[in-house]
Amino acid sequence: MSTGAEKRLQLNRRRFVTLAGGATAALAVPASVRSAFAQGDDVIRVGFVSPQSGPIGIFGEGDPYVLDLVRKAVAEGIEVGGKRYGVEFISKDTQSDPVRAAQMAKDLINGDKVDLMLSTSTPETVNPVADACEAAGVPSLSATSPWEAFYFGRGAKPGEPSPFKWTYHFCFGVANFATLYADQWSKVETNRRVGVLLPSDADGNAIRGLLVPQLEKAGFTIVDAGPYESGNPDFSTQINLFKREGCEIFNTFPFPPDFAVFWRQAAQKGFAQQVKICQMAKAGLFAPELEALGPLGYGLHAGAYWHRAYPFRSPSTGLSSLELADGFEAWSGKQWNQQVGATAALFDAALVALKSAANPKDKASMAAALAGLKAETACGAIDFTSGPVPNCTPIGLVGVQWVKAKEGSKHPFDLEIVSNADHPSVPLTAEMTAYTVQG
Amino acid sequence: MLDAIVQGILLGGYYAILAAGLSLMFGVVRFINLAHGDLAVLGAYLALFCVERLGLQVWLSVAATLPIMAALGWFLQAAIFARTLRAGILLPLLATFGLGALLQNGMFGLFGSDTKSLGNHIGSLSWSSWQLPLDVSIGKLPTFTFVVAVLVLGALHQFLARTKVGRAIRATSIDAEAAELVGVEAARIHRVAAAVAVALAALAGVFLAMRALITPYAGPAQLIFAFESVVIGGIGSLWGTLVGGIVLGVAQSLGAWLSPQFFQLAGHLIFLAVLGVRLWRTHVAEHGGWRSAVLGART
Numbered sequence: 001m002s003t004g005a006e007k008r009l010q011l012n013r014r015r016f017v018t019l020a021g022g023a024t025a026a027l028a029v030p031a032s033v034r035s036a037f038a039q040g041d042d043v044i045r046v047g048f049v050s051p052q053s054g055p056i057g058i059f060g061e062g063d064p065y066v067l068d069l070v071r072k073a074v075a076e077g078i079e080v081g082g083k084r085y086g087v088e089f090i091s092k093d094t095q096s097d098p099v100r101a102a103q104m105a106k107d108l109i110n111g112d113k114v115d116l117m118l119s120t121s122t123p124e125t126v127n128p129v130a131d132a133c134e135a136a137g138v139p140s141l142s143a144t145s146p147w148e149a150f151y152f153g154r155g156a157k158p159g160e161p162s163p164f165k166w167t168y169h170f171c172f173g174v175a176n177f178a179t180l181y182a183d184q185w186s187k188v189e190t191n192r193r194v195g196v197l198l199p200s201d202a203d204g205n206a207i208r209g210l211l212v213p214q215l216e217k218a219g220f221t222i223v224d225a226g227p228y229e230s231g232n233p234d235f236s237t238q239i240n241l242f243k244r245e246g247c248e249i250f251n252t253f254p255f256p257p258d259f260a261v262f263w264r265q266a267a268q269k270g271f272a273q274q275v276k277i278c279q280m281a282k283a284g285l286f287a288p289e290l291e292a293l294g295p296l297g298y299g300l301h302a303g304a305y306w307h308r309a310y311p312f313r314s315p316s317t318g319l320s321s322l323e324l325a326d327g328f329e330a331w332s333g334k335q336w337n338q339q340v341g342a343t344a345a346l347f348d349a350a351l352v353a354l355k356s357a358a359n360p361k362d363k364a365s366m367a368a369a370l371a372g373l374k375a376e377t378a379c380g381a382i383d384f385t386s387g388p389v390p391n392c393t394p395i396g397l398v399g400v401q402w403v404k405a406k407e408g409s410k411h412p413f414d415l416e417i418v419s420n421a422d423h424p425s426v427p428l429t430a431e432m433t434a435y436t437v438q439g
Numbered sequence: 440m441l442d443a444i445v446q447g448i449l450l451g452g453y454y455a456i457l458a459a460g461l462s463l464m465f466g467v468v469r470f471i472n473l474a475h476g477d478l479a480v481l482g483a484y485l486a487l488f489c490v491e492r493l494g495l496q497v498w499l500s501v502a503a504t505l506p507i508m509a510a511l512g513w514f515l516q517a518a519i520f521a522r523t524l525r526a527g528i529l530l531p532l533l534a535t536f537g538l539g540a541l542l543q544n545g546m547f548g549l550f551g552s553d554t555k556s557l558g559n560h561i562g563s564l565s566w567s568s569w570q571l572p573l574d575v576s577i578g579k580l581p582t583f584t585f586v587v588a589v590l591v592l593g594a595l596h597q598f599l600a601r602t603k604v605g606r607a608i609r610a611t612s613i614d615a616e617a618a619e620l621v622g623v624e625a626a627r628i629h630r631v632a633a634a635v636a637v638a639l640a641a642l643a644g645v646f647l648a649m650r651a652l653i654t655p656y657a658g659p660a661q662l663i664f665a666f667e668s669v670v671i672g673g674i675g676s677l678w679g680t681l682v683g684g685i686v687l688g689v690a691q692s693l694g695a696w697l698s699p700q701f702f703q704l705a706g707h708l709i710f711l712a713v714l715g716v717r718l719w720r721t722h723v724a725e726h727g728g729w730r731s732a733v734l735g736a737r738t
Contacts, residue, residue, distance in 0.1 A: 055656045057552035200700055228699040231660050233453075233651070234688075236446040237695045240574070257554055257652040264558060264650065267566035268578035286553075292652050294559025296566055438563075 043086040044078075044360050046350065047108035049119040049129045050343070054096025058286050059121035059144070062340035065331045066324075067091055069317040070347045078351065080360050087354070090114065098124040105132035114138065115361055116354065120346050121339060123149040123202070130154065130167040139366040140167040141353065141373075143346045144305065144339065147173040147392040148206055162390040166363075168370040169392045170349065170382045172305055174207070176397045176422050178214040180303055181251070181279065183421030184399035185220065187432040190249055190276045193221045195242035197235075197252040197262065200227030203282065207253050223247055230255035235262045239269045251279040259283035260293050267296060267437060276434040277301055287335045290402050290413045297402055297413065298439025301432070304400045306341030306379050307417055309429050314378035316347040321378055335411045345377035345395070352376075380423060396423025401432055404439050440696055442575045447692035449577065451668075451685030452585030453646055457661060458668035458680045459592060460639035466675025467612040467632040468516070470524060470531040474539035475640050475665055476658030481542055482508045482641020483557065483648035484550050484655075490560050497560050501645050505638045512637025516630045539658060546655035557648040565649055584646045588684070591642065592677050595635070599677070608632055612675060667710040670717075686713075 048067065052060035067089060074087040090112050092104035101124070108114045109132060117140040119129040126142040131154060133140035142150065150169040156162060185192070196212065198204035204227060212222050223245045225238035239262075242250065250271075252259065259280060266272040280302045283289060290297040308325030319327060324344055325336035354360045357369035371391075373384045379395045386393065399419025405411055418432035461475045472478075482504055489500030519538070523530040558565035561580075568578045599605035607628050610618040615625040647653060647661065664687065672683020687706050694705020723729055 053547060053552065055552060055654055057547075226699045228695070229703045232695075232702050233664075234446055234450050234692055234695065234702070236442055236692065237699055240442060257654060257657070260554075260556060260558065260652045261650060264566040264580075265578065268568035268580075269576045270568075270570070272566075288553035288555075289652065292554050292556035292559060294556070294565070296559075 041361060042084070043088050044116070044354060045088050045090065045112055045114045046354075047105070047112060047114035047117045048089055048091045049094060049101055049104050049108070049117070049125065050091075050121050051096045051101075051125055052093040054094075056096045056122055056124070058288070058337070059339045060093065060343075061332065061334070062328050062337065063091070063120075063343050065328050066317060066340060066343045066347065069319070069327075069344075070351075073316060073318055074351070078355055080355055080357060085354075085360060087351075094125050096124070098128045101125050102128035102132050105129040106136075109133070109136045109138050115363070116141065116350065116366055118142065118346055118350055120144045120343055123153055126150060126169065127154055130164075130169070134164055134167050137166055137363060139363055139370055141346065141350055141370055142167070142169045143171050143349075144342045145169070145171055146203070146206075147171050147388075147394060148210065149202065151389055151392050152206075153202060156389070156391075164391045166367050167391060168367075168373070168384060170384070170395055171392075172303075172397045172422075173388070173392075173394050174210040174214070175388070176394055177207075177211055177281065177303065178218065179422040180397045180399050180419060181215060181220075182218040184279070184301065184303075184419035184432065185249055185277055187399075187419060188276050188434045191246065192219060192249070193223060193245060193247045194249040194251055195223045195225065195238075195245065195247035197225055197238055197250070197254065198227060199230045199254055199258075201230060201255070203253050207281075220249070230258055232258060233261060235265050236269065238262075239266050239271045243269065243271045243274065246274075248275060249277045249279065250275045251281070252283065253281045254283050256283040256285075256289055259289070263293065263296055263300075272296070272435075272437050278435050279303075284402065285339075286337050287402075287411060287413050287415075291411075295404075295438040298404045299433060299435040300402050301418075301435070302400050302402065303397045304338050304415065304417070305395060305397055306338040306345070307398060307400065307415065307426070307429075308336050308341075309417060310341065310378065310380075310426055312376065312378050312380055314341070314344040314348050315376060316351045317344050317378075319344075324378065335413075341378040345379040345382075348377035349373060349375045349382060380425065396426070398423050398426050399432070401430070403430070440693070441573055443692040443696040444689055445575055445577060446581070447689030448685050449581035449585050449688070450692065451681070451688035452581070452588035453643065453650070454664050454668045454684030454687055455588040455681040456584070456591060456639060456646060457643035457665040458672070458684055459595065459677060460636035460643070461662075461665045462669045462672070462675055462677070462680045463595075463632055463639070464636045465669065467608055468520065468524070468629045470520065470528060471535070471666075472520075472636070473532060473535040473662065474542060474658070475535075475636075476660070476662035477539040477542040477546075478508070478511075478637050478640040478658075479644030479647060479661055480653055480655065480658040481546060481644065482637075483644035483653050484546055484555070485641070486645050487555050487557060487648065488550075490557065497557060501642075504641055504645065508641035509634040509638040512634040513630045515637065516633035520633065521626060521629060543655050543658065550655060552654060554652040554654050555648065556652045557645065558650065561649060580646075580650055584650075587642075587646075588681060591639070592681055596677050604628070604631060664706075667706060671710055671713045 050060040077084045077086045094101040119126045119142045121144045123145045126145045284302040310321035328340045352375035353369045359365045384393045405414045416430035486500045486504040489495040523534040568576045607623045611628040668683040672679035690709040691706040694701035
């Protein structure tokens with residue numbers, strides 16, 4: 001780890017290299033192409049909004065890295081319908097603030113006049129951006145936020161036609177969790193009694209209403225401790241209930257920092273010792289959370305939407321999943337995380353959409369391309385023509401387990417793929433084991 | 440229910456440490472430091488820095504952090520708070536609000552947004568416990584926090600009661616001008632109080648980082664608990680702070696025992712109830728007793 005000053009220095013150096021690289025790339029473009037791009041009509045402008053700083057800034061940690069790769073890949077432009085266009089990406093940081101996300105989207109729409117809007121990571125980012133695009137009639141594609149939160153969370157009603165004309169989204173949803181959990185929770189012998197801890201926020205209530213009934217149908221007995229407010233410093237009531245009910249599986253969708261408070265207290269009260277599967281969602285996506293938990297984190301289970309062992313390539317960056325992860329580690333000096341691949345997947349899908357549009361500079365034509373989009377991405381294939389609702393399409397989830405890294409690893413935790421029922425083309429990397437305190 | 444009460448009391452120990460500094464600032468320097476929670480988190484990051492970057496032992500890091508934070512408190516009082524206080528009570532509030540934002544973003548710049556914890560550096564202390572009869576278990580870390588709270592408040596009480604500086608602090612808190620008349624330099628006493636208050640905030644931050652995860656933005660959520668403990672326990676009273684912390688903690692855990700959704704609500708309700716009673720009592724005193732206060736309100 002480097003100190004703050006060193007980090008800044010590296011950042012500056014990196015920025016310098018990036019700038020220098022960009023300049024070189026610009027010079028390398030044939031003169032004819034460059035002059036052609038000088039006219040505004042021939043440059044497709046793409047806005048990209050993501051949280052790159054603030055409380056959920058970890059999601060956007062790899063965004064500059066991925067964006068840089070994509071910019072290099074399209075430095076010479078793309079060909080659409082026999083015509084060559086330049087592609088310009090304009091990246092904005094929401095600072096983890098939904099109000100700022102909406103503002104950034106409006107700036108991109110009104111100021112930069114973008115032809116396509118991209119956004120990623122959590123409903124707090126993609127929903128305000130999509131709302132701004134829907135209102136302004138700008139085509140928008142987003143990812144990494146459960147699709148129900150995107151679709152129903154913005155006012156669509158089940159069974160009614162989609163109210164959205166301009167905004168499209170691909171991400172896992174409740175059905176993916178249901179398929180994944182039914183498989184992952186059968187990998188270890190348990191009494192199939194599941195304690196669930198869901199906060200009283202939008203996600204928690206959606207999971208309570210939609211996922212819990214599906215899990216019950218799959219043969220699990222659900223013990224719901226009831227809604228609670230995020231930021232809770234004491235969970236003894238909930239833990240005592242789960243203990244009393246003899247739950248051997250535990251599942252939670254918390255505000256991530258709350259998980260450590262819960263799990264340490266669960267160990268104090270003997271519940272962690274009783275649990276065989278501790279399935280985190282929302283929490284446990286990123287290694288630093290596990291590192292902060294220490295040895296209590298060895299063996300915890302979670303779901304992942306991308307992994308370095310994914311067999312898919314990312315066409316927009318030209319890298320395989322493994323190369324993407326290794327490249328990120330070299331670039332950042334940190335361990336790879338699943339959002340790196342998911343951000344690459346968003347660009348993969350966006351470039352296919354641009355290339356398949358009859359006229360990428362025409363908003364209606366661009367939106368039509370999104371509605372019929374089929375693309376190979378780093379997260380797997382997506383197909384907007386197959387539903388479940390007109391504006392959304394799911395990607396698969398894999399079941400993962402955080403394990404103690406092997407001797408000699410630079411990082412304390414490794415992430416193994418242990419369940420693939422929801423995403424069968426992804427290979428398993430390890431056999432799932434039951435949770436035991438301190439691994 | 441017994442378990443809920445026990446957990447609530449232990450949680451109160453943490454609240455007491457957090458609230459003591461806020462109470463001291465309000466009691467002596469007469470303003471509410473809205474950056475108190477952020478200073479607590481800063482203390483935790485400083486201790487983490489000593490552990491992770493300098494390789495110091497955890498308790499040594501804590502020992503090194505507290506004097507640094509005390510010096511910061513001294514400096515903040517001298518450079519910012521004392522100046523803003525001259526312009527009335529609103530400006531220090533705004534200044535500390537701004538300081539909070541500065542601290543949050545400064546910590547983000549220096550330490551990044553990754554969640555961090557001291558809990559993984561103290562071995563099994565963060566999650567081991569003693570099992571008692573009647574299905575009660577008490578965590579070692581909450582117990583340790585509670586004991587430290589009692590010791591720190593006891594030491595602070597002795598400091599205020601027995602030492603010359605302590606007496607000067609009490610005199611300044613009662614009437615700064617009168618204290619100046621008898622040779623107490625009030626400005627210096629304010630700096631001492633700020634130093635102690637910020638060091639206490641840092642200590643609370645260290646315990647927060649041991650039991651939970653911290654991020655640069657974790658401070659404001661802690662401020663509300665500190666503030667409620669201070670008001671429940673009585674402003675400027677040290678042992679009152681401990682009582683306030685325990686009352687808050689027990690109210691919250693009993694609320695959660697009724698229904699998990701009532702955890703924070705129960706805390707807020709007890710806070711509002713105590714505040715209401717206090718305001719009403721002041722009102723009664725100003726209107727010459729209960730009878731006339733009630734009748735006066737009616738007319």
